Amino acid sequence: EDQVTQSPEALRLQEGESSSLNCSYTVSGLRGLFWYRQDPGKGPEFLFTLYSAGEEKEKERLKATLTKKESFLHITAPKPEDSATYLCAVQAYTGFQKLVFGTGTRLLVSP
Amino acid sequence: EPEVTQTPSHQVTQMGQEVILRCVPISNHLYFYWYRQILGQKVEFLVSFYNNEISEKSEIFDDQFSVERPDGSNFTLKIRSTKLEDSAMYFCASSDQQETQYFGPGTRLLVL
Numbered sequence: 384e385d386q387v388t389q390s391p392e393a394l395r396l397q398e399g400e401s402s403s404l405n406c407s408y409t410v411s412g413l414r415g416l417f418w419y420r421q422d423p424g425k426g427p428e429f430l431f432t433l434y435s436a437g438e439e440k441e442k443e444r445l446k447a448t449l450t451k452k453e454s455f456l457h458i459t460a461p462k463p464e465d466s467a468t469y470l471c472a473v474q475a476y477t478g479f480q481k482l483v484f485g486t487g488t489r490l491l492v493s494p
Numbered sequence: 495e496p497e498v499t500q501t502p503s504h505q506v507t508q509m510g511q512e513v514i515l516r517c518v519p520i521s522n523h524l525y526f527y528w529y530r531q532i533l534g535q536k537v538e539f540l541v542s543f544y545n546n547e548i549s550e551k552s553e554i555f556d557d558q559f560s561v562e563r564p565d566g567s568n569f570t571l572k573i574r575s576t577k578l579e580d581s582a583m584y585f586c587a588s589s590d591q592q593e594t595q596y597f598g599p600g601t602r603l604l605v606l
Contacts, residue, residue, distance in 0.1 A: 415593045426498075426585050426597035427537065470537065474593055479550040480525055481539040482595060 385410045385475050387485035395491045396461055404456040404488045406471030416454050417482060418447050419470040427470055430456075461492045496520045498598035500586050506604045507576055515571045515601045517586030526569045527587040527595060528561065530554070537585065543569065576605045 388407045396402055408416065415434050419427035431440040433449040440447045444465065446457040456469055468489045472482040499518045507513050519526050528540040541551045543561055558574045569588075573580055581604050587595040 417594070419597075424583075424600075424602075426599045429594055429596055432594050472537075479542050479544075480527070480589065480593065480595070481542055481550055481552070482529075482537075483539070484537040486536045 385473060385483045387471055387473055387483055389469075389471050389485035389488050391488060392486070393489040393491070395493065396458075398462055398492055398494050399460045401457070401459045401461070403458070404469055404490070406454040406456070406485055407452060408454070408471070408473045409452075410473045410475045410483070412476040414474045414476050416449055417472045417474070418445075418454070418456055419472065421468045421470055421487065423468075430469075458490070461490075463492050463494050466490055466492045498586055498588055498596055500584075500598040500601050502601060503599065504602045504604075506606065509578060509605055510575050513573050513576055513603065515573075515584050515586075515603070517569045517571075517598055518567050519569055519586065519588030520590075520596060521567070523588035523590045523596075525549075525589045525595075526561075526563070527589075528571045529585045529587060529597075530582040531585065531600075532582045540571075573603075576603075578605050581605045 386409045390405045418430040421427045431447040436451045438449050444459050448455045468487040470487045472484045501516045526543040531537045541555045542549045560572045562570050583600045585600045586598045589595045
C-alpha cells in the first residue's frame with residue numbers, strides 16, 4: 384500500500400529562520416510527488432511536482448527536492464505569510480491518478 | 495487564473511438526508527476528482543472520473559456515493575443517505591493530461 388509520512392507534525396520558526404520539512408514515501412512505482420500548501424479551512428494550493436530522484440524545483444522562498452525515498456521542502460528566510468500546513472502527496476503508476484497524502488506539517492512563522 | 499469552484503461552501507443536513515455537492519472544474523480539464531478531509535485528518539481520495547465514467551474509487555466510496563457530470567461544466571458528488579461520519583470537508587479537483595491536480599476551496603458538510 385502506498386504511504387506518505389511527513390515530519391515534523393508541527394514546526395515553529397522565527398521570521399528569517401530557515402528550515403526543512405520532510406516527506407518520506409513508499410510507493411509502487413512513483414509517477415509524481417506533489418507539494419501543496421493548505422491554509423485553515425481552504426483547499427490545497429499546488430506548489431510543486433517532482434518526477435525523478437535528483438530533481439529540484441524552486442518558487443520564491445521554497446525549494447523542493449526529491450530522492451528515491453523522500454522529499455524535502457526547504458524554506459529559506461521564511462515570513463509570517465508562509466505560515467500554513469504543507470502537504471506532500473504521491474501518485475503511483477498503478478493508481479489511475481489518485482493522490483495519496485501525508486498528514487502534513489503545520490508551519491508557524493513568528494515575526 | 496482559472497480555478498476550481500465549489501458550492502455550497504457550507505452544508506448542514508440531518509442524518510439520512512441526501513446532499514449534492516457541486517463543482518465547476520477548470521474548463522479545459524478532462525480528469526475530475528473528489529477528496530474528503532475529516533477534521534484534523536489527512537486528505538483522502540474518494541473517486542476519479544474521466545470520459546464520463548468512474549476510473550477509480552476508494553473503499554470509502556460505497557453505494558451511498560455517486561458522481562455525475564450533468565453538463566459540460568458541472569461535476570457533482572451525491573451522498574444518498576448521510577451518516578454522522580460523513581461530516582468532513584469535501585474537495586473537488588481537476589487536471590488536464592498532466593498529473594497536477596488543482597483543488598477547489600471545499601464544501602464543509604456537517605451531518606447532525
